Amino acid sequence: MRIKSYFSATVEAAVSKARQELGDDALLLNARPSPEEALHLGAYEVVFGIETPVVPPPAPPAARAERPAPPPPLPALPDPATDEADSLGGFLARQDISASLIQAIESSLDEDTVTEQQLARALSRRLNVNSSLDSPVAFVGPAGSGKTTLLMKVAIRESADQAVAVVCADSQRIAAAEQLRTLCSIAGLTFDYAGQPESLAAVVEAHQAAGRLVLIDMPGFGPSELGPARVWQAALAKISSLTPVLTLTATARTADLRLMVGHYRMFKPQRLAFTHLDETGVWGGVYSTAGETGWPVAWLTTGQSIPEDVEDASVRRIVDGLMGLAGKTRAAAAAAG
Ligand SMILES: Nc1nc2c(ncn2[C@@H]2O[C@H](COP(=O)(O)OP(=O)(O)OP(=O)(O)O)[C@@H](O)[C@H]2O)c(=O)[nH]1
Ligand SMILES: [Mg+2]
Structure with a gap:
């Protein structure tokens, strides 16, 4: 081609x-x-x-030609x-x-x-996906990357199949816990708050003992907040079989995403999630981050609506994105007026 x-x-x-x-x-x-x-x-x-x-x-x-002439080489463009x-x-x-x-x-x-x-x-070979949910999940990642929104989408969707508890460990942002408590009460989900790192593991274990899947909402840490980030990382490390999901915005450049991966590597992410895919047609950041880390991609989000705008990641979807099928649909819509 x-x-x-x-x-x-x-x-x-x-x-x-x-x-x-x-x-x-x-x-x-x-x-x-x-x-x-x-x-x-x-x-x-x-x-x-x-x-x-x-x-x-x-x-x-030609009447007298014994062999057809070879086709001309492909003209260069x-x-x-x-x-x-x-x-x-x-x-x-x-x-x-x-x-x-x-x-x-x-x-x-x-x-x-x-x-x-x-x-x-060839593109598919470097991608892994995994959106299974069978142990506590912590959503970690840069401030504003879409962690809380993704958590709520996943929590509501999953609550159709199993009991879910949402644990807010975000003591950084004023009213973060209240916002999440309200969302959980509207959605009929169990909510808990673990504002102190020392209390996190016990809160999570209590909900696990009650047979609930625990989803943990973490605060975002900026590059200058390494101190608190380490404290919370140590708190998460005490939770057995935890799956940390590094949540990143797909609109960031590949080079910036690589910096974020370096910054959040301390949380030992086991999966990736990408948000804001409705705002970009360029999938190289998603692809390169997944390809370079080898971490499976769990979810892709495509808007603000809870719980609609989330999908389990698939290799096909990411490769289609790279090959421009999303752009093809847009162009067809544009051509149709
Ligand atoms: N367009 C679009 N907006 C999104 C998407 N995911 C999240 N948002 C919006 O992005 C903003 C930030 O989302 P949050 O879920 O609060 O992000 P966060 O990572 O929890 O932020 P902090 O807790 O402050 O670190 C909100 O306005 C969301 O509605 C998405 O896939 N597409
Ligand atoms: Mg949040």
């Missing part, structure tokens, strides 16, 4: 330009506002994949303005996939002959 970008003032104009050149068989992989460095080419970028070379139909056999987007590496880089993963993916594929399915398989 070859990949080529077209830029224009509107998605429709860029798509029509691409269709004129590539025909109807070319696959629309992504449509989005142009990156800053390509804005001079047009406000929107559409990315097309061309699965099979467009070869001119063979000339009718030189376009200095879109040079970067024409390569597989350029496409992956635009998705903000980390350089080391791009290198690994490129070296496992033959760029000249690679099909969309082969690329999807």
Whole structure:
């Protein structure tokens, strides 16, 4: 599969330009506002994949020709303005996939002959998912990353199958506990507060003993709050079979997510969750963080609505995101007016 970008003032104009050149068989992989460095080419970028070379139909056999002439080689599509987007590496880089993963993916594929399915398989190989819920879960991560919202979505969904207790360990933010207590009372969930690190393990164990799945809401710690972060990490370490879920915003850049992973590694995350996927079409941060850490992705969230906007992560969904199927849907909607 070859990949080529077209830029224009509107998605429709860029798509029509691409269709004129590539025909109807070319696959629309992504449509989005142009990156800053390509804005001079047009406000929107559409990315097309061309699965099979467009070869001119063979000339009718000459009366005396004994063997058909070999098909001409695939003509190159030189376009200095879109040079970067024409390569597989350029496409992956635009998705903000980390350089080391791009290198690994490129070296496992033959760029000249690679099909969309082969690329999807190569991308899938580095992903794990796991959204099972059978031991206490603590939602850790940067301030404002969507921990509490995700916890409530998961708690309400899971409460259909088992008893759930929500434990608030957020003593940092004023009214955090009250907000969560109110949400739990509306949803009919058991709520408890463990404002002191020393009390956390006992509170969790009491709910476990009562047969409840315990979901723990942790405060977010900034880079300058390493002291309290260590204290709470030690408190979490006392809970047996705990699953810490590092909750990150999918809108952050891959490099920033890597910093967050470094910062929160002390909590020994066993899973990842990504929020705010409704606000981005770029999945490289999700992919690179999961690929580089090897931690399974548990949940993806796509909006503020509790409990609707959450889904169990699947490899297919993440790979589709990377290949631009979300963009394809948007472009189709835009083209339909
Ligand atoms: N658009 C969108 N907004 C989200 C999503 N998840 C959470 N939010 C919003 O993001 C904001 C922060 O979410 P919280 O759940 O309070 O984040 P938090 O990590 O608990 O924040 P702290 O407790 O302050 O560290 C809220 O306004 C949420 O409604 C999502 O997937 N998409
Ligand atoms: Mg919170």
